[in-house]
Amino acid sequence: xxxxxxxxxxxxxxxxxxxxxxxxxxxxxxxxxxxxxxxxxxxxxxxxxxxxxxxxxxxxxxxxxxxxxxxxxxxxxxxxxxxxxxxxxxxxxxxxxxxxxxxxxxxxxxxxxxxxxxxxxxxxxxxxxxxxxxxxxxxxxxxxxxxxxxxxxxxxxxx
Amino acid sequence: xxxxxxxxxxxxxxxxxxxxxxxxxxxxxxxxxxxxxxxxxxxxxxxxxxxxxxxxxxxxxxxxxxxxxxxxxxxxxxxxxxxxxxxxxxxxxxxxxxxxxxxxxxxxxxxxxxxxxxxxxxxxxxxxxxxxxxxxxxxxxxxxxxxxxxxxxxxxxxxxxxxxxxxxxxxxxxxxxxxxxxxxxxxxxxxxxxxxxxxxxxxxxxxxxxxxxxxxxxxxxxxxxxxxxxxxxxxxxxxxxxxxxxxxxxxxxxxxxxxxxxxxxxxxxxxxxxxxxxxxxxxxxxxxxxxxxxxxxxxxxxxxxxxxxxxxxxxxxxxxxxxxxxxxxxxxxxxxxxxxxxxxxxxxxxxxxxxxxxxxxxxxxxxxxxxxxxxxxxxxxxxxxxxxxxxxxxxxxxxxxxxxxxxxxxxxxxxxxxxxxxxxxxxxxxxxxxxxxxxxxxxxxxxxxxxxxxxxxxxxxxxxxxxxxxxxxxxxxxxxxxxxxxxxxxxxxxxxxxxxxxxxxxxxxxxxxxxxxxxxxxxxxxxx
Numbered sequence: 301x302x303x304x305x306x307x308x309x310x311x312x313x314x315x316x317x318x319x320x321x322x323x324x325x326x327x328x329x330x331x332x333x334x335x336x337x338x339x340x341x342x343x344x345x346x347x348x349x350x351x352x353x354x355x356x357x358x359x360x361x362x363x364x365x366x367x368x369x370x371x372x373x374x375x376x377x378x379x380x381x382x383x384x385x386x387x388x389x390x391x392x393x394x395x396x397x398x399x400x401x402x403x404x405x406x407x408x409x410x411x412x413x414x415x416x417x418x419x420x421x422x423x424x425x426x427x428x429x430x431x432x433x434x435x436x437x438x439x440x441x442x443x444x445x446x447x448x449x450x451x452x453x454x455x456x457x458x459x
Numbered sequence: 460x461x462x463x464x465x466x467x468x469x470x471x472x473x474x475x476x477x478x479x480x481x482x483x484x485x486x487x488x489x490x491x492x493x494x495x496x497x498x499x500x501x502x503x504x505x506x507x508x509x510x511x512x513x514x515x516x517x518x519x520x521x522x523x524x525x526x527x528x529x530x531x532x533x534x535x536x537x538x539x540x541x542x543x544x545x546x547x548x549x550x551x552x553x554x555x556x557x558x559x560x561x562x563x564x565x566x567x568x569x570x571x572x573x574x575x576x577x578x579x580x581x582x583x584x585x586x587x588x589x590x591x592x593x594x595x596x597x598x599x600x601x602x603x604x605x606x607x608x609x610x611x612x613x614x615x616x617x618x619x620x621x622x623x624x625x626x627x628x629x630x631x632x633x634x635x636x637x638x639x640x641x642x643x644x645x646x647x648x649x650x651x652x653x654x655x656x657x658x659x660x661x662x663x664x665x666x667x668x669x670x671x672x673x674x675x676x677x678x679x680x681x682x683x684x685x686x687x688x689x690x691x692x693x694x695x696x697x698x699x700x701x702x703x704x705x706x707x708x709x710x711x712x713x714x715x716x717x718x719x720x721x722x723x724x725x726x727x728x729x730x731x732x733x734x735x736x737x738x739x740x741x742x743x744x745x746x747x748x749x750x751x752x753x754x755x756x757x758x759x760x761x762x763x764x765x766x767x768x769x770x771x772x773x774x775x776x777x778x779x780x781x782x783x784x785x786x787x788x789x790x791x792x793x794x795x796x797x798x799x800x801x802x803x804x805x806x807x808x809x810x811x812x813x814x815x816x817x818x819x820x821x822x823x824x825x826x827x828x829x830x831x832x833x834x835x836x837x838x839x840x841x842x843x844x845x846x847x848x849x850x851x852x853x854x855x856x857x858x859x860x861x862x863x864x865x866x867x868x869x870x871x872x873x874x875x876x877x878x879x880x881x882x883x884x885x886x887x888x889x890x891x892x893x894x895x896x897x898x899x900x901x902x903x904x905x906x907x908x909x910x911x912x913x914x915x916x917x918x919x920x921x922x923x924x925x926x927x928x929x930x931x932x933x934x935x936x937x938x939x940x941x942x943x944x945x946x947x948x949x950x951x952x953x954x955x956x957x958x959x960x961x962x963x964x965x966x967x968x969x970x971x972x973x974x975x976x977x978x979x980x981x982x983x984x985x986x987x
Contacts, residue, residue, distance in 0.1 A: 313795060326628055330467040337594075338467075338628040341570040342492055347828065347906075349797035362708040364594075364627040364701070367774040368790065384792040 305358035307366040308420070310413075311385045312377030314348050317413035320438065321375065322353035325417060328434040329357040332426055339364035350381050373423065375416045396420055401457045411450035418454020428455060468631045470624040473595040474534075474562055475500035476631070477602030482639035483560075484529040485509070487517045489876065490907035491536030492571035493625035494564035498534055499910075502920050510910055510919045513843070513876040514539035518546040518561065525555035525615070526653060529644040530606055537565045537576050538842065542877070548585040549655050550615050552663035554670075556649075557642055558609035560602060561587075562618045564625050567744045568771035571906075573823070573842065575770075577745035578619045582722050586667045588674055589617045589722040590683065591700040595629040597683075601719065604683060606639075612670050619721070621744060623701040623771070675723035683719030686732055694781070695736035697729060697753070697760065699743055702772050706742040709777040724749060726756045733758050740781055744772050799828050804973035807946040808868075808899045809836040811954035815961070817866040818857075820850035822878075824870035825905045825975075837868065844869070844877020847885060847896055854890035862892045863961045869896065872904035872912040874929060879936075885966055886937040893964040895957060896938075898929055899946070900970050903978035921985060933968040946971040 308325065312318045319340060326338040340353035354366045371389050376382040376397045386395065396419045398412050406415060414435065421431050428451075435447050468476065474497050478486060486501045486508040488494065502508035511517035514535040524531035535543065540563050547561070566572040582589045590605050592598040598620065605616040651659045678684070689695075689712060698706045699718040707715065716732045718724070733739045733753075739760045741750040750763045767780050770789075779787030799806050805826040812819055813836045821827060821837035822845065830837035839849055850867035857865065869878050878898075885894055904910040911917045916926030933941045940960060944953045953971065960967040974982070 314797065323628075327467055330630065335630065336467060336628070339623055340626055341622060342626055342908075347797035347800065347825065348795070350792075350794035361629075363704045363774050364623055364629065365705070365773045367708070381793075381795045384794070387790050387792070 303359050305356055305361055306372050307370050308355045308373040308375070309352055309366060309371045309385055309388065310355070310375040310377065311352035311382035313381060314351050316377050317410060318351050318353055318377060321413035321417055322355050324435055324438050326355050327437070328426065328431060329355070331434060332430065335359060335361045337361040337364040352382070352385065373420060375420060377412055377416060394423060401453050405453055406450055407446045411446060414447050414450040415454035418451040419457050421455050462635050463632060464635060465630060465632050467628050468595045469496065469626055469628045470592065470595050470598040470620055471496040472500050473598040473631050474602050474618065475504060475506070476633065477599040478532045479504050479506050480633070480638045481603050481606035482530050482641045483532045483606070484641050484644070485521070485524050486532040486534065487511050487520045488534035489514045489517055489539055490904050490910040491539050491564070492907055493566060493622045494534045494536050494562060495907045495910065497562060498919060508919050510912065512913050514543040515546055518543035521559050522546060522550050522555065525557040525559035527557065527644040527646055529557040529642050531559050532562065533559070534562045536572065537563055537578055538572065538574065539563070540578060540581055542843065544581065544585065547587060547615065551586040552660055552667050553653050553655055554613040555609065555615060556613065558606045559615040560605040560609055560618060561615055562620060565619060565621045565745065567621055570622055575745065577748060578617065579721055579748040580746045582617050583748070586671060587615060587617050587722070588720065589619050590719060591619050591721050592624055593700055593703045593717065594624070595627070595631045597719070598624060599631050599633055601683065612674060614670055619700065621700055671723050675725065678720045678723060678725040679728045682725055684725055684728070685717040685719065687715040689714035692735055693737050695733055695739045697739065697741045697749060699749065702742045702744050702777070705772050705774050705777045708774045710781055718749065721749065724752050726752065729753060730756065730758045733760065742772065742777055742780065796831060797828060798831070799825060800976055802976050804901055804946050804975070805829060805899055806834070807950055808897070808971045809834050810950055811957060812836055812866060812868070812897070814954060815958055816864060818853065818861065818864045820846045820853060820865065820867045822846035822869040822873045824873055826868065826870055826899050843873055844881055847878055847881025851885055851890055851894055854892055854894055859892060862890065865894070867894070867896045869898055871898060871900040871902060871914050871929065874898050875913045875927065879932065882933060882936045882938065889966055891964065893966050895960055895967045895969065898968065898970045900929060900972040901975035901978065902972065903975045905975045905978065909975060909978040909981055929970050938968045939965045940967040943970040943972055945973055947973050
């Protein structure tokens with residue numbers, strides 16, 4: 301494992317599943333053997349307001365918060381509000397947004413977060429089966445199929 | 460090691476697990492961001508957990524448990540320590556026989572709070588020892604340590620967390636074969652140690668200062684602190700809590716004294732460490748607590764610019780502090796402000812008040828968002844329960860025409876927390892124009908995530924219990940006019956009733972009752 305830390309920020313509005321997506325992502329990276337730290341703010345901001353969560357992973361992570369200009373991947377779930385995080389991007393960073401997949405193909409708009417993780421999965425060296433296994437842990441069984449479809453929709457998007 | 464487990468946990472989850480593994484007989488608290496999840500997780504893990512009406516009652520219950528030679532955990536956000544301070548500042552004198560651990564979660568940067576007070580300063584004033592974890596592993600370890608130390612020194616211990624400890628997930632390793640059993644509760648009479656009348660409190664204060672001196676000596680020698688020496692003697696950093704993590708990333712080449720127990724501060728060992736370095740910088744979130752104590756002890760730490768008192772620290776801010784860059788500014792990102800949910804009953808509750816041109820003394824909860832545009836329907840908000848007293852004060856001095864417009868608005872959970880004493884004042888010292896209290900009752904503690912309260916008829920784990928009736932309490936206290944409406948369906952009637960009562964000199968309490976839409980969804984889910 302190389303020493304470099306990878307920084308992922310998931311941003312959107314309260315109620316969009318930002319925190320759920322970062323929980324899934326951090327658990328996945330943890331189960332894949334990385335050191336992981338995740339930082340976010342709960343409470344008042346969740347009432348429909350702007351929200352973001354930082355996930356950092358690598359061999360050894362120190363601060364749980366991503367320093368400025370160090371975001372390698374930005375999952376911008378509500379670009380109108382979450383694209384503001386572009387000021388924090390590192391060089392050659394990747395921005396993932398709902399424009400990367402055909403949102404109309406999602407059975408539920410609530411699965412935008414999972415589809416965005418699907419896009420992100422193209423950039424991380426983790427097999428799709430592992431992603432789907434961890435996703436299942438965080439959702440009730442009735443959503444497993446819809447989530448798998450949403451994840452694969454994102455994953456099949458162009459890199 | 461047998462049965463080593465490894466999990467990615469939030470600080471709050473790690474604290475709950477640590478309490479469970481420490482033989483904690485009861486966890487009690489009042490919801491408050493960022494502390495809320497501790498007791499919820501403790502309950503789910505099988506611990507005995509309860510929401511109290513407020514933090515003071517929670518701390519009282521916790522002290523009773525510890526007087527009975529058992530172990531208690533009490534949780535709250537930073538401002539909850541103000542509510543319960545009366546208990547804590549004398550429980551440090553009386554001490555405990557079992558163990559009592561208070562987790563107090565600070566909110567530097569005020570993500571979801573009305574101020575950014577620093578628990579270390581209060582704990583110092585009250586003679587209460589403080590442990591400060593810097594990640595989830597330490598949150599787990601320090602809770603276990605706090606139970607041991609509380610029992611050893613017979614004093615309540617405080618764990619100070621901050622938002623980035625409480626709500627950050629980091630890896631925790633623990634052994635399930637090292638779980639402490641619940642202690643056997645008992646009561647042994649010892650009047651002079653538990654009745655804090657002056658004759659007993661004077662020696663108790665001396666005992667407290669003696670304990671603090673012993674704890675300081677222990678902390679210097681074998682406390683949960685960590686030294687990382689550096690080859691270069693140019694720079695040393697003294698840091699606690701999550702600030703240590705930021706500093707370690709910002710200045711990996713520096714020497715470090717990581718403070719795990721910040722009260723009583725291990726001043727002598729810090730002095731011993733600091734004397735080898737040219738520059739010594741203290742990195743701490745909130746008050747210059749360590750800076751002031753270390754400077755007073757004559758240690759060569761640098762002054763901390765006032766700039767670093769405000770908001771949260773992060774790697775960039777710590778770098779700027781070390782560089783002495785006072786022009787440093789965090790990027791301010793355009794953000795959508797929080798707002799009341801679509802269909803929220805509070806939106807309906809405020810409409811008649813705005814239409815009547817009321818002067819609204821408000822309170823703390825989701826409904827505080829009604830102060831924002833487009834409603835702009837709340838004129839003041841300070842702390843839990845203050846709406847009633849502030850409204851009465853306004854009524855007592857304003858010219859009559861304006862006094863009649865004053866209304867106090869308070870939520871159901873806040874009413875249970877601190878509204879009752881305000882009602883007593885209202886009946887005892889009624890303003891000449893009377894007064895109107897509006898309880899916006901959405902039958903939950905909504906803002907912190909829909910927790911139960913004494914009015915909901917359900918306990919922390921949602922099992923049924925007695926429900927306190929706000930209207931019957933108000934009647935019993937002696938409020939003349941008590942009426943319940945549904946804010947969603949009866950807007951016109953509410954407006955008419957309040958308008959009519961504003962003209963009288965009577966005391967009125969209106970309950971606007973409609974379940975929070977998020978809580979209703981949770982209720983339906985639990986039923987299914």
